[in-house]
Every structure is written in structure tokens, then in C-alpha cells.
Amino acid sequence: MRVATWNVNSLRARLDHVEKWLALESPDVLCLQETKVTDNEFPTDTFSRLGYETVRAGQRSYNGVAILARHPISDVRVGLWDSPPEEDRRALSATVRGVRVFSIYVPNGKSLDSPAYAEKLAWLERLRVTLDKTCDPESPIVIGGDFNVAHDERDVFDPLAMAGQIHFTNVERAAVDRLLGFGLSDAFRLLEPAGGLFSWWDYRMAAFRRDRGLRIDYLFVSRAVAAGLVGAHIDKAPRGWDKPSDHTPVVVDFRL
Numbered sequence: 001m002r003v004a005t006w007n008v009n010s011l012r013a014r015l016d017h018v019e020k021w022l023a024l025e026s027p028d029v030l031c032l033q034e035t036k037v038t039d040n041e042f043p044t045d046t047f048s049r050l051g052y053e054t055v056r057a058g059q060r061s062y063n064g065v066a067i068l069a070r071h072p073i074s075d076v077r078v079g080l081w082d083s084p085p086e087e088d089r090r091a092l093s094a095t096v097r098g099v100r101v102f103s104i105y106v107p108n109g110k111s112l113d114s115p116a117y118a119e120k121l122a123w124l125e126r127l128r129v130t131l132d133k134t135c136d137p138e139s140p141i142v143i144g145g146d147f148n149v150a151h152d153e154r155d156v157f158d159p160l161a162m163a164g165q166i167h168f169t170n171v172e173r174a175a176v177d178r179l180l181g182f183g184l185s186d187a188f189r190l191l192e193p194a195g196g197l198f199s200w201w202d203y204r205m206a207a208f209r210r211d212r213g214l215r216i217d218y219l220f221v222s223r224a225v226a227a228g229l230v231g232a233h234i235d236k237a238p239r240g241w242d243k244p245s246d247h248t249p250v251v252v253d254f255r256l
Helices: 011-025 043-049 113-132 171-180 187-191
Strands: 004-008 029-033 052-057 065-069 073-078 091-096 099-107 142-144 184-186 219-223 229-234 250-252
Touching: 004 011, 004 099, 004 142, 004 219, 011 043, 011 099, 029 043, 029 099, 029 142, 043 052, 052 073, 052 091, 065 091, 065 099, 091 113, 113 171, 171 184, 184 187, 184 229, 187 219, 219 250
Parallel strands: 004 029, 099 142
Antiparallel strands: 004 250, 029 065, 052 065, 073 091, 091 099, 142 219, 184 219, 229 250
């Protein structure tokens, strides 16, 4: 089973990129973030023609998450366990072929002195509580998304310069550790110990050309999935396409 995650930074602007990538890579499941379209505007028919069922939780101009699958989708849940109806659309979960799949877009946090930073940390804790309340850690689980946190020094282009900066504070990294403590592993890191492999590059300062990036997009998997893991990679190609997202797809392959 192939599961991928991709922050597309506007599905309206990059639908052709998603279509192209689906044709090239044929994932069983694709988790999308920052779709930035309402549910009524979501291109369901386009993906249906490509053989994908879709579920989505969107809002105009901001946020938005979706799950695309080549298999039946069931048990859909929008938001975290305690999300009010009006909350930003940042979390979506569903079951595909017996695997509980989450598409997650963690708040950015903005800066260390912003109220958004505390909200980010609280949101990550709420995600952990959502797992505690709704999932069995021994069951097949994949959590894909943009976490807006670089988990360790291998995940940033310059650990010394980034130390203590937003996305790479000890507190944020500890919040990810707390999430992993549910019984999850970083699928990519299980197979690829090398640093300097990134999923996001700033649009500014020729960051992609200079490979000054961060790895902030993850596929966290439960033990049941990790046991069947056969591959994981970051596909840099779409970041080099015309008018790309600042993120690129991350992919995991496993046997059920």
C-alpha cells in the first residue's frame, strides 16, 4: 500500500500538479493540506475520473485538508476529538483498507512571542489526545501532514542557525516526541538515517536551488504499519515544476 502526503498550498492553483503526480506515482492514498477551497469547490469530479474517492474538510482561502483514495473510504471524522464546528479545517481522518489515515495541517505558530505559538503547542497536544481517545496503538495507523516542526537536527539545513527558532524549538520538538509516544514512528527516518533531505523550501533567497530546506512533512506510522514498511522517500521533482507548492510529496510503501 502506498500512502503519500503533500501540502499543495492551494489546490485551485496546483490542481494540474496533483493530477500529474497521481498519474506518475499512483498512490493508494494521498493526504492533502492547505487545499484552500470550500467543500463545494473541491474538484471531486476530476479526482473521480482518475479513480479516486475523496473526502475533504475545507474553507475559503485558508487551511483545508483532504484524503484521496483508490479504495473505499469509511468512518470519516472532521477535526480533532474536541473540535467545535467553526474551528479551522486542519484535521481529517478516515479508514482505507483497514488503515486509519489522518491528514493533518498543524498551525504554523508564527513566532515565539505570538499567541499562535501556544495555540500550536496546544493543538499538537489535542492531536495526541485524539489518538488516545479514538485509536488503538496496535492497529494500522498513518498520520500524514505538514507538522510545521523539524523534528531533529538532520531535518534542517543549518541546525546552529535554526536553534531556538520557530519550527525548531525544543518545546515544539518535545511536542512531536509526545505524539510519537502514542506508539508511532517516523516512517521516512526508519529507512533513511541521512540528514539534509527536506520536504519544504522557502520561495525566497533561491532556497530550493541552494537546498536550504526543512523536513516538516511527515508520515508517522503505528507499529502494525512499520512492521510491513518496504519503502519511504521524498519526491523532490514537483518542487521544481512551474509555479510549485513550497512543499513536495512524501511517500511511504508498506505491506499490510
